[in-house]
Amino acid sequence: EDKVVQSPLSLVVHEGDTVTLNCSYEVTNFRSLLWYKQEKKAPTFLFMLTSSGIEKKSGRLSSILDKKELFSILNITATQTGDSAIYLCAVGLVAGSYQLTFGKGTKLSVIP
């Protein structure tokens, strides 16, 4: 059975801290890994990773994939209260299907 596991499930940090969110997977036919941010509404796309070792970066957020060890991390530096959200990791498994299997998410709370 394909599994996508995120850790920690929840995290509380102070503004200015740096956080690392983890996503590990045990799947067959891996094709891609995606990160989404979900505030009190629809998930919004952050990154898509398909190759190991290539960092994707957007402002204070960055992510990298390790296909040998089967995990990805999402880093957020200098956190702000606006970063408070649930961060979802999803894996695409079958070429051409475009179906995603999601982890349960990490709830990040950033306090002033």
Added chain:
Amino acid sequence: DAEITQSPRHKITETGRQVTLACHQTWNHNNMFWYRQDLGHGLRLIHYSYGVQDTNKGEVSDGYSVSRSNTEDLPLTLESAASSQTSVYFCASSATGWEQYFGPGTRLTVT
């Protein structure tokens, strides 16, 4: 601007009733997906479609059906609503890649 919308945003219904949730996208995407999101389970795929007249079952399809008569719409029908179907439902669409765009969600309560 292109977008994806869902209606209604909130719905309360009784056990046994048929319910239809609407999803409409203006991106002209071929691929459309329905998910439910529950505490402790994350997002789970219900049904998906790759184009007009194409529909497929996802991980948790029992009790749900979809139909695709045009590119823009993928309505989700609960044939006989059950309390276990109380959830938040998200519709999503994608073009030819893995990146999916999500609608605002419908919160459904079955009493």
